[in-house]
Amino acid sequence: VYTVPDSQAKTAAHGVLAVVLQVREGRLQALLWQRALEPYAGAWALPGGVLEADETLEESMLRHLAEKVDVRQVSHLEQLETRSDPGRNPECRELATAFLGLVPSDADPAVPDDTRWHPVDDLPPLAFDHEPILLAARERLRGKLSYTNLGFALAPETFTISELRDIYGAALGHPVSATNLQRVLLRRMLLEDTGEQRHYGRGGGRPAALYRFGSNRLEITDQFAVLRPPTIAG
């Protein structure tokens, strides 16, 4: 019924692709590089490459990403869908596992000449099946901003609530109230007050408290939206 895979036959090349997102200039932007060769010459593509024999997908993704950006600036990396349509690459059969990578808004990594940041709501034509992958990554980010602490991966080490409000607003695609954002994140105990203060704009105004996220690893903070377990009687 189950046979040991025959490593000669039936195998296909396996690639990795990263949807690297960052809030830059107040907009959610994705890292793309412009293809010089066919297929899809001139179109923009997600950074990625081929999986080697002795590495995991995650290791491979970080390795290929290192050619595009300083990997230390990638604050979060998680696996998305693996694409397998035999026709997705017209040249040869190739599977690709997509990842969501996030970069804090204060980072400005050096990128190669062919590589640029593009606002996600104003994308150029993309190669292969990269556009649905990119949009799915954005949906994943938007969902997780609501029920996890994933904001840490988009925010600088320390920040004011106003700055965080702008980051959440750009990522979610709708205005966010600083008042309510602060309440939600403080109630969930995701933010720590650093005790320091800083000014936001040029004009006057009360100086803002500087916060930081208590954890820099993904945590689910609102698991049971409904159908919670019964409260323990007491």
Add this chain to the structure above:
Amino acid sequence: VYTVPDSQAKTAAHGVLAVVLQVREGRLQALLWQRALEPYAGAWALPGGVLEADETLEESMLRHLAEKVDVRQVSHLEQLETRSDPGRNPECRELATAFLGLVPSDADPAVPDDTRWHPVDDLPPLAFDHEPILLAARERLRGKLSYTNLGFALAPETFTISELRDIYGAALGHPVSATNLQRVLLRRMLLEDTGEQRHYGRGGGRPAALYRFGSNRLEITDQFAVLRPPTIAG
């Protein structure tokens, strides 16, 4: 920077694995088969097989599943993580893409001799990395029962609220109130009243209304738990 994959080198076998879950005898159970050969002889494994050259992962998964159960009884199939640890299979390098498959509680598919249903909360020793995959699948199911209409995939075509309560309770792992389950699902307009009635147990009691799910495709019903867009003024 990006090279066309060399189909000769660096490729690994690619497999698919299914975590097939069903509520049977009031418990959430998974379909497993017992390995006869090394490695992991005697241990239980998730059904699956090798990806062929001309099929997608989803097609391959359904094809391999057809050897174990009647595929028409699989009411939902979705992709989970792709596992890639080079040492996950001691015999050879093999990637595996895991799927979550769901079977309605009234189905009783014929299964091969080496294959059996096992309660998820009382698992035998599993081969390879199948145990974390299985447990992750259960977590995915539990999450999606709360914020999607995924109950349709575990429930029979028509059912009483009591039957649905038992199904949700088994899948979620905690008691569910029929009263509140009905309110939640009706408010979200996921259930349709068939107009028919049926008895539940042997004893007396008022006959229960028969419901059905309005849609048999996955829909997200409670997308924004928090940080919703502002209500349009009016």
Add this chain to the structure above:
DNA sequence: CCAAAAGTGTTATGCTTACACCCATGT
């Protein structure tokens, strides 16, 4: 008439949004 199961009415609670208002700083 009574037990059993289904279903509805009602209340309490908690989280979120919305908005008014006070606070602290620069000019």
Add this chain to the structure above:
DNA sequence: ACATGGGTGTAAGCATAACACTTTTGG
């Protein structure tokens, strides 16, 4: 003083959980 942005107080809305109570059947 006054403009500007930061932060808190407070009320309203909404979904859910909890539970009492009514309804409908079989024995």
